[in-house]
Amino acid sequence: MSDNPKHPTPLLDELEKGPWPSFVRELKKSADKPVVQDLLGQLERSYNEKIGHWKHGGIVGVMGYGGGVIGRYSDLPDEFPNIAHFHTMRVNQPAGWFYTSDVLRKICDIWEAHGSGITNMHGSTGDIILLGTSTPELEPTFAELTEAGFDLGGSGSDMRTPSACCGPARCEWACYDTLAACYDFTQQYQDELHRPAFPYKYKLKFAGCPNDCVASVARADMSFIGTWKDDIQVNQEEVRKYAASGKLDIQKDVCDLCPTRCMSWDGKELAIDNSECVKCMHCINLMPKALKPGKERGCTILIGAKAPIIGGALLSSVFVPFIEMEPPYSDIKELLEAIWDLWAEHGKNRERVGEFIQRVGLGNFLEQIGLEPVPEMIAHPRTNPYIFFEEELHEQA
Amino acid sequence: MSDNPKHPTPLLDELEKGPWPSFVRELKKSADKPVVQDLLGQLERSYNEKIGHWKHGGIVGVMGYGGGVIGRYSDLPDEFPNIAHFHTMRVNQPAGWFYTSDVLRKICDIWEAHGSGITNMHGSTGDIILLGTSTPELEPTFAELTEAGFDLGGSGSDMRTPSACCGPARCEWACYDTLAACYDFTQQYQDELHRPAFPYKYKLKFAGCPNDCVASVARADMSFIGTWKDDIQVNQEEVRKYAASGKLDIQKDVCDLCPTRCMSWDGKELAIDNSECVKCMHCINLMPKALKPGKERGCTILIGAKAPIIGGALLSSVFVPFIEMEPPYSDIKELLEAIWDLWAEHGKNRERVGEFIQRVGLGNFLEQIGLEPVPEMIAHPRTNPYIFFEEELHEQA
Amino acid sequence: MSAAKRVTDIGPPHYEKFLPEVIKKNYGKWAYHEIPRPGVLKHVAESGDVLYSVRAGTPRLLNVKSIRLFADLADKYCGGHLRFTSRNNVEFLVTDESKIEPLIAELKAAGYPVGGTGNAISAIVHTQGWVHCHSAATDASGVVKSLMDELFPHFENMDLPAKLRIAFACCLNMCGAVHCSDIAILGVHTKVPTIDHANLPKMCEIPTLVASCPTGAIRPATVEGAQSITIEEHLCMYCGNCFTVCPAVKINNAKTDGLSIWVGGKVSNARTEPKFSKLVIPYLPNNPPRWPETVQAVKHLVEVYAAHARKYERMSEWVERIGWPRFFKLTGLPFTKYHIDDFRHAGETYKRSAQLKH
């Protein structure tokens, strides 16, 4: 406790023990900083009382931006004056979270000068989270960040900071350039990112293959999941090596776990009925040296994932079964903008696009944005007979 | 046409052609009967105009009964006076639809004397349907039917005529006596069957095994589906014979189609991991000579199936995972009556029990009727965090 | 007669009265069965006794004269013992093997073909239609007759991968297992009902009427001074439930009533769990007396299924293996917005994964 003279933290001290890196130790590394002393103090208080001590965030931010800052105020400002304000700045990370030591040091210097020196690397959406500063510091921090080449991320009812898996930079399975796409969309939609004009948040995530290493299907209003059209590339020699290695039972571990059972193994050759393959990645995951996604690559676009509030959580659902991911991604941007226009006009306040689609009906939604319905979009056709027939049907028949 | 002087039926005559037995021919067998002549006439008219000519059924019936008769009136009584009234009488079939020639003749004589002489053998619920008579004939017909040992079935908001598969009478797989159970419940609840006092209809169907040959899971508010607890009885010698016969590929046709893949075949012995078996019947269906359900038999009770009106169709869901089916079925009747009491008190008008359960919540429903929740009742636990916590929870923890 | 003397609540006769000796003796002691030929079931008891059930198709709508004919045949060939099945076929319970041939011959001669067993198409479970119901969007018996004439070979031969259950219902009330059949034909109304404002107040309870609408399209309203209702046209999907509870609302429409086709339902627990039928053709015209469009559509579905399904694969199991996109490709049926669910649990039917065949 001696290391935090101002507020003893017996409960938090417990969390300095143990093998996993300790956030308490992280905080105490700046135990000399009044702001961190107060943060530790209020946190210890929460541990004692089993309740948080933050007030609802008011609207604070930098000039001309509607998002990127989460206002936060202590409800014990007299006891903890140095965290009376304790706003978060969300800084848009480089695609794939790649850094050099120099650029990281720059960010550290800025934040040590203008804020608590405490960060999250990274936030769940992907931003660099600069945790805790006061209102007057926002503009200067922003100025230095932009000078260093960084900008703020999203918050509120705007396009949120897009994120991407490392993709082609560090993965042999990337079916499109996730970093290029993430960067391009982020730059193209700076206004949508910084100036909330939607009914609610809109998130984009880019995963290079169906392993979905950015959990896009669970957390993105628009999920770009890499996939392929043609045959899985097979190196039979390497398959035999995996079999010989004894680490893998090709039949049991690979073939029998294929969701469509479209593979067969005779001890020499691995045969794949690619017409039945649903691109799940399992066989490729198990034998990276032997198998690769096909050569006709692109992605499946899914739409509408979200957390439970308010109608229950949603996973993204298929929107475009397959599309090539080539800059400048014009077709996709056209679709995206059509969706935003429709949703902005007809969406309710705090209604995510996934909820909006369910409310108006996927069929009507597609009609409005001018996309043909295809069976890939559904798990199965309707089972209820409550069909809204339209005139033209009788003519057709 | 000459065979129906009164009303020519050129369109219906088309349906006398072809290999499948013709309902038109059935009608014309009584072309001498004015009532059938008018029925043919009105039907031909419907074929011409592509619209029905029946009015909404009024409340008609026999003294002291609230159900069993469907009132029906022509909307063209002047043109077709003999079907101005054309009521249906629903006669409760013998369990399993077994008859002797004598008893059938008796019914035929009664119906020829008092009605159109046209029937459905049988209605979808299972009744003998006597199709078409006038209000004054209802009582006399009823009197003769009861004298012949028959009684009316259900209609309206009552317990509907229960039905059963042939079960132990003609099937080696019956896991309980479907006929005995169907007869017993029908007799016990005559009052509920004849005097509608429920929010809506309530149907019982008894199937002797999971093949469900009376479609109980789709059409019964309470489905009794026979099953077993212990190991499938296997005659290995007969399995080998099936294999030898060449008609069956034990691995491909039997083992690979088992939903839990809990069987293995080495060319000599069929091994079943019965702890994984979900009693689907597939393997038994394919090899009736070699396999039989186990010896510890009973049934799974499911609840709540119905057609779409109004919240969408429902399949029955597991209510009692396993129970022995021994007369007098006291435990089951207690449960059934508890359900009826609760539903009668809190169910909305025209709300089937399946819809009622979804409205009040299965958990609350079980609590009310005093049944413990078990995981067999659900496909999976809740995925949304909207939990109605109760006080006692905090104490427990 | 006075109510006192009236016999009531006796229920159905006890089934045992009607069971043949061989069944009474071997009740619950059957060992196995075989299907020696289409339409004939051979059940062998542990005692060694044998029972042959000869199954014949009927139109379900039967004249008492035909029932008497069945009775006579039963007397002649099987001691007067017969039964009907849950799909409305008649079964003669024969113990003397030599009687099978002549029985089948007489049945055929009388126009009642034998079949429907095993991996075949059995009788089509159906409903009243224009013969007796007020809600019918089309006729039941006529469509079923037209279909079975065309599908007949599959009734007489067990030439399909698995059982193929077909059901028909003439309106959304779905009297029958239409909602869980391999192939289902469903009569549909496709226009907003008309309202007889003059009679409505007399004939119907307005609150019940309002509550009857699944989509809340019905609003109480005063029309020409009188209490009545209005229907929000854009909310109405023509289910006809308002008509069911109120005769003053008319749903039947000669021009726009029609038929829809559904596939992939299932009831048994064999292999896969029971399932609902799914919409594959939203609308076909109501075309008596033979409904050629409907008959051809169903025949086509049966043929595509028969050609592509694996042995023992029910329609639903086949479709789930190949996936709906391929189903629409193989059948050549158009996929439209009508196929996409937009009722209460619509979102649960969206494809929420990237597992696709391209």
Next chain:
Amino acid sequence: MSAAKRVTDIGPPHYEKFLPEVIKKNYGKWAYHEIPRPGVLKHVAESGDVLYSVRAGTPRLLNVKSIRLFADLADKYCGGHLRFTSRNNVEFLVTDESKIEPLIAELKAAGYPVGGTGNAISAIVHTQGWVHCHSAATDASGVVKSLMDELFPHFENMDLPAKLRIAFACCLNMCGAVHCSDIAILGVHTKVPTIDHANLPKMCEIPTLVASCPTGAIRPATVEGAQSITIEEHLCMYCGNCFTVCPAVKINNAKTDGLSIWVGGKVSNARTEPKFSKLVIPYLPNNPPRWPETVQAVKHLVEVYAAHARKYERMSEWVERIGWPRFFKLTGLPFTKYHIDDFRHAGETYKRSAQLKH
């Protein structure tokens, strides 16, 4: 400075600036990867070039001093190149194999263990908790630290049947993939919020507030003359959404806030489709600083899974194979009415078949 001169909307720096040579050269041309040891990925390019990624765990909440330490290590061992992962681990991008050992040693010495690759438990995705958020039912960093201390061997060793993804969120907003994780810990409020009627009219928009309630529990009302709202207690399930839109409604409760445990979620498309997590423990007490009940519960779940799942079987795949009844038997967890869904699509979660293990 004047707004004119301000630099805005420049977006993030271009990622290429930060890529090491070996990546620029082999961008999109990686051939395969291996995991030579826990925490180390070896990616081999078609060119034959090799990249080693050394992955270290962090608390995610990082002091700039620690980030500088990472920068120094990157300079010393890999030309200053490093990245962070989607689960908040740090990865050092090493080309010289001989640098791996000493780098790992220095990382460990500094308190940042190496691991989390392959079939292991990686870092727990989590949220703000009492460190920064107003909605938190419990702390995030503290629970995560307590859990990882206990599960630590599974971070350093790839000793599980498959990847085991654990996530934590401090309230129902679920910031993170809590709703789709193998194991999820979710902070829950379990009492109806209290209302500050005095300030409500000033602070909140009543229509928005009413609309914010998923169960329609909030009704506009005049309290002591002033415009305010009431909450129908029996309709409230404590989601806290009203608090999110209106500070005058207080959801946090020191006595009754707690934690719930969920299992069987999944994101990848590998083998089986993505899935939601399901409730297995409705409520555990909020017990800082080490939350022993929660830690033990999660540890137990990991052990039962590890002992029973087949190779390559994710938690969800294991549970679906054995079925939920057996899951509750094996884990010894009580099954209660709380586990049975009663929200909008509840009926879709009932077991609608007779396929059961008895």
